[in-house]
Amino acid sequence: MKHIKxxxxxxxxxLLAVFTVATLxxxxxxxxxxxxxxxxxxxxxxxxxxFTKQTxxxxxxxxxxxxxxxxxxxxKKHSGIDVIELSQSNTQTAADKKILKKLDFxxxxxxxxxxxxxxQLARDTNGIPYTVNSIGIIYNPKTCGxxxxxxxxxNHRFRHRIAIPEITxxxxxxxxxxxxxxxxxxxxxxxxxAAFQSLARLKPNVVKTYTQSSDLTxxxxxxxxxxxIVGDFAVSMIQLSNSNLKYQVPxxxxxxxxxxxxxxxxxxxxxxxxxxxxxxxxxxxxxxVASTTSQNSAPVNSSVHLSSTNSRNKTYGKVAQRxxxxxxxxxxxxxxxxxxxxxxxxx
Numbered sequence: 001m002k003h004i005k006x007x008x009x010x011x012x013x014x015l016l017a018v019f020t021v022a023t024l025x026x027x028x029x030x031x032x033x034x035x036x037x038x039x040x041x042x043x044x045x046x047x048x049x050x051f052t053k054q055t056x057x058x059x060x061x062x063x064x065x066x067x068x069x070x071x072x073x074x075x076k077k078h079s080g081i082d083v084i085e086l087s088q089s090n091t092q093t094a095a096d097k098k099i100l101k102k103l104d105f106x107x108x109x110x111x112x113x114x115x116x117x118x119x120q121l122a123r124d125t126n127g128i129p130y131t132v133n134s135i136g137i138i139y140n141p142k143t144c145g146x147x148x149x150x151x152x153x154x155n156h157r158f159r160h161r162i163a164i165p166e167i168t169x170x171x172x173x174x175x176x177x178x179x180x181x182x183x184x185x186x187x188x189x190x191x192x193x194a195a196f197q198s199l200a201r202l203k204p205n206v207v208k209t210y211t212q213s214s215d216l217t218x219x220x221x222x223x224x225x226x227x228x229i230v231g232d233f234a235v236s237m238i239q240l241s242n243s244n245l246k247y248q249v250p251x252x253x254x255x256x257x258x259x260x261x262x263x264x265x266x267x268x269x270x271x272x273x274x275x276x277x278x279x280x281x282x283x284x285x286x287x288x289v290a291s292t293t294s295q296n297s298a299p300v301n302s303s304v305h306l307s308s309t310n311s312r313n314k315t316y317g318k319v320a321q322r323x324x325x326x327x328x329x330x331x332x333x334x335x336x337x338x339x340x341x342x343x344x345x346x347x
Contacts (some may be wrong), residue, residue, distance in 0.1 A: 102126055
């Protein structure tokens with residue numbers, strides 16, 4: 001009897017050992033992170049390498065623009081990617097097409113440090129916000145005086161003197177929302193009809209609808225424009241070429257755009273993927289990547305406190321408090337129609 005019990009015990013221990021080794025082999029394998037192609041050196045130095053150091057799990061990385069990376073995982077079910085970082089609009093598309101894993105937020109210790117609006121965005125899309133940008137007005141005070149509000153851009157004195165983002169860019173839909181606010185009719189109330197009428201009144205002032213923020217640098221340099229609507233992520237770059245330019249986020253409001261991080265349904269490393277999501281919104285990493293010497297990314301973790309230098313031109317503090325979240329489920333369902341209308345009107 002003792003001999004049989006010993007054999008059974010040995011078999012159980014062997015099976016447990018095999019299961020443990022198999023589990024470790026699965027979770028210890030490198031996870032594949034698909035992320036943006038900007039500041040890749042800082043991404044490796046300040047996010048990926050520290051994650052490996054803390055967890056012991058290596059990462060492999062795919063860098064590139066948000067939309068092409070989304071198309072890849074959408075059409076290649078076994079891409080090998082575990083975690084994907086996308087723009088808010090693309091995250092909504094991924095959520096609608098059900099390629100993201102439904103998240104258990106109780107597994108994220110740092111989720112509680114997001115605002116209620118950010119948490120709701122995560123619940124709606126299964127994408128955890130990890131950084132945020134918003135729009136403001138960059139302008140030449142020598143030719144514009146002081147610009148403090150969006151409505152000033154409709155003034156006739158700016159005829160052929162301003163630039164705005166193209167509708168297909170990150171903040172293109174936000175411009176339509178601003179036009180709706182100027183008209184006194186929110187976009188969602190009439191599907192943007194009043195907003196386009198407002199844009200028609202703005203059109204004489206618009207010399208260019210741009211797709212690249214870098215275009216603004218040359219336009220200010222040559223004196224082609226006096227003011228532009230721009231995302232805060234581009235302000236420092238533009239001001240490098242002209243330190244006299246000022247950036248103003250109107251007190252009335254601004255519109256936010258989040259980058260989010262999600263786990264793909266096809267991920268084979270769910271446990272490690274959750275660790276990465278939580279790591280991405282931790283105080284230490286959010287503080288590190290917010291530095292001007294790193295990725296200069298605005299934090300979403302409410303426990304992060306930035307210096308005046310690192311908070312400059314970011315959606316942080318009082319600016320973040322007046323930033324409105326755009327419903328990209330609504331935007332994406334209307335975007336094709338809006339693009340056609342925009343092209344007929346503005347181009």
